[in-house]
Amino acid sequence: MAANWKMYKTPDETREYLREFLPLVAGHDRDEIVVCPPYTDVATAIEAARGSNVAVGVQNVHWKADGAYTGEISAPMLLCLGVTHVIIGHSERRQYFGETDDTVNLRLKTALESGLTPICCVGEVLQEREAGLTDDVLRRQCVRAFHAVSAKKAAKLIVAYEPVWAIGTGKTATPELAAEAHAVIRREAVEIFGDEFAAKLRILYGGSVKPDNAKALMSQEEIDGALVGGASLDPKSFAAIVKY
Ligand code: PGA
Numbered sequence: 001m002a003a004n005w006k007m008y009k010t011p012d013e014t015r016e017y018l019r020e021f022l023p024l025v026a027g028h029d030r031d032e033i034v035v036c037p038p039y040t041d042v043a044t045a046i047e048a049a050r051g052s053n054v055a056v057g058v059q060n061v062h063w064k065a066d067g068a069y070t071g072e073i074s075a076p077m078l079l080c081l082g083v084t085h086v087i088i089g090h091s092e093r094r095q096y097f098g099e100t101d102d103t104v105n106l107r108l109k110t111a112l113e114s115g116l117t118p119i120c121c122v123g124e125v126l127q128e129r130e131a132g133l134t135d136d137v138l139r140r141q142c143v144r145a146f147h148a149v150s151a152k153k154a155a156k157l158i159v160a161y162e163p164v165w166a167i168g169t170g171k172t173a174t175p176e177l178a179a180e181a182h183a184v185i186r187r188e189a190v191e192i193f194g195d196e197f198a199a200k201l202r203i204l205y206g207g208s209v210k211p212d213n214a215k216a217l218m219s220q221e222e223i224d225g226a227l228v229g230g231a232s233l234d235p236k237s238f239a240a241i242v243k244y
Contacts, residue, residue, distance in 0.1 A: 001031045001032070001033050001034070001225050001226055001228070001238075001241065001242045002033075002034040002035075002036060002057065002085070002087075002119055002160075002204060002225070002226070002227045002228065003034065003035045003036060003228055003232030003233075003238050004036050004059065004087055004090070004206070004227055004228065004229050004232065005035070005036060005037045005038065005041075005059075005229075005232065005233060006038075006059070006092070006229060007038060008038070008233055009037060009038065009041055009233070010040075010041070011040065011041050011043075011044040013041075014037055014041040014044045014045050014048065015044055015048050017235050018035075018045060018048040018049055018052075018054070018235075019048070020235040020236070021035075021054070021235035021238065021239055022048075022049065022052045022054060024235060024236065024239035024243075025053065025054065025239050025242050025243065026052070026053065027053075028053065028242060028243060029053065031225060031242060032055065032225075033053060033054045033055065033242055034054070034055045034056070034057045034084070034085045034119075035049070035054055035055075035056055035057070035232075036056070036057040036058055036059050036085065036086075036087055037056070037058075038059070039058060039059075039073055042056060042058060042078075042081055042083060043081060046081055046082045046083070055084045055085060056082065056083055056084065056085075057083060057084060057085025057086055057087065057117075057119070058073070058078055058083055058085075058086050058087070059086075059087045059090065060073070060086065060087065060088070060090075060093060060107070061073060061074065061075050061078060061086045061088070061107055061110065061111055061116065062074050062075075062107070062110075063103075063106035063107050063109070063110040064110075075110055075111065075114035075116055076114065078116065079114060079115065079116065083116065084116065084117055085116065085117045085118075085119060086107075086111050086116045086117070086118055086119065087118075087119045087121065087160075087227070088104055088107045088108050088111060088118045088119065088120045088121065088145075089101075089104035089107070089108075089120055089121045089122070089141075089145065090121045090162070091121060091123055091125075091162055091164045091167060092167075095164075101140070101141060101144030101145060102144065104120065104141075104144070104145045105144055105145050105146070105147050105148075105149075108120055108145055108146070108149065108157075109148070109149060109153075112149065112153050112154060112156065112157065113153070115156075116156075117156040117157075117158060118156070118157060118158065119158045119159075119160050119204065119227060120145055120157065120158070120159050120160065121159075121160045121162050121206070121227070122137075122138055122141040122142060122145065122159065122160070122161060122162070122185065123137075123138075123141075123161055123162040123163045123164050123167075123181075123206075123207075124137040124138065124163055124164065124165075125164040125165065126164065126165035129163065129165065134163075134181060134184075135181075135184045138161070138181060138184050138185055138188070139184065139188050142159075142185060142188040142189070142192065143188065143192065146189075146192050146193070149192075150193075151193040151194055151196075151197040154193060154197065157201065158201075158202045158203075158204060158225075159185055159189075159201065159202070159203045159204070160203070160204040160205070160206050160227040161178065161181050161182055161185060161203060161204070161205055161206070162205075162206035162207050162227065163178075163181070163207050164207075165207075166206075166207025166208050167206070167207050167208070167229065168208070168229060168230055169207075169208060170208050171207075171208060172207060172208040172209065172210075172213050172217070173205070173207060175216045175217050175219070175220045175223070176220070178205045178217060178220065178222075178223060179220040179221070179222040179223060182203045182205070182220075182222035182223055183222055185203055186198050186201065186203065186222065189201050202224040202225060203222065203223065203224050204223075204224060204225040204226055204227045205217055205223045205225075205226055205227070206226060206227030206228065206229070208230070208231075209226045209227075209228045209231060209241060210231045210237070210241070211231065211237055211240035211241055211244070214226060214240070214241045214244035215244040218244055226241060228241055
């Protein structure tokens with residue numbers, strides 16, 4: 001169960017959030033719980049979450065370890081802080097910041113090689129769904145993202161299916177629709193990584209997940225967890241989703 005805070009919250013707000021959130025999910029061991037704040041909150045979040053069952057991730061990572069890349073953050077920098085997870089290829093990065101299937105692949109390989117757990121996002125935009133292209137888009141995004149990644153290397157991989165039309169819009173994919181898309185992704189994982197890997201691959205759903213729809217979504221066999229944006233910004237709301 002992963003929270004994507006996007007560009008929200010200061011370090012003080014992060015401390016306050018975790019002070020409220022951690023007791024609400026203490027002892028919850030059914031799911032892995034990850035909070036992904038902006039980089040500027042990471043040190044505070046790690047300090048506040050130390051010793052708890054909540055891990056701290058980030059929302060992007062560069063593929064080089066260091067170099068003249070103004071404004072970028074590398075995997076070694078994150079690892080030394082204690083970051084364990086990274087969201088890669090979120091649709092907002094694809095839409096607004098020039099992220100492509102190829103840069104997703106570079107980031108994914110780096111995350112896996114460095115020991116970070118990547119949450120790799122795929123998903124179709126509305127026009128693609130309306131044109132009946134959803135399956136093709138998901139297959140293409142998976143093939144390109146997982147290019148030259150072996151099943152052995154990909155062991156920690158998590159995929160998030162995030163239909164772009166459902167992100168921040170209040171429109172959720174129905175549980176059945178989401179499950180169908182997850183099945184497409186899992187079939188592609190069979191092709192690329194083999195049966196055994198694909199059966200174990202965790203595929204999260206993201207797109208307007210809220211406390212009142214989490215249970216219906218999570219009760220689909222194909223849906224292994226959630227990547228939550230807006231509703232993760234409030235500790236009570238995210239805790240309710242985690243514990244649906
Ligand atoms: P949302 O965002 O829950 O606000 O729709 C999900 C996401 O972008 O990961």
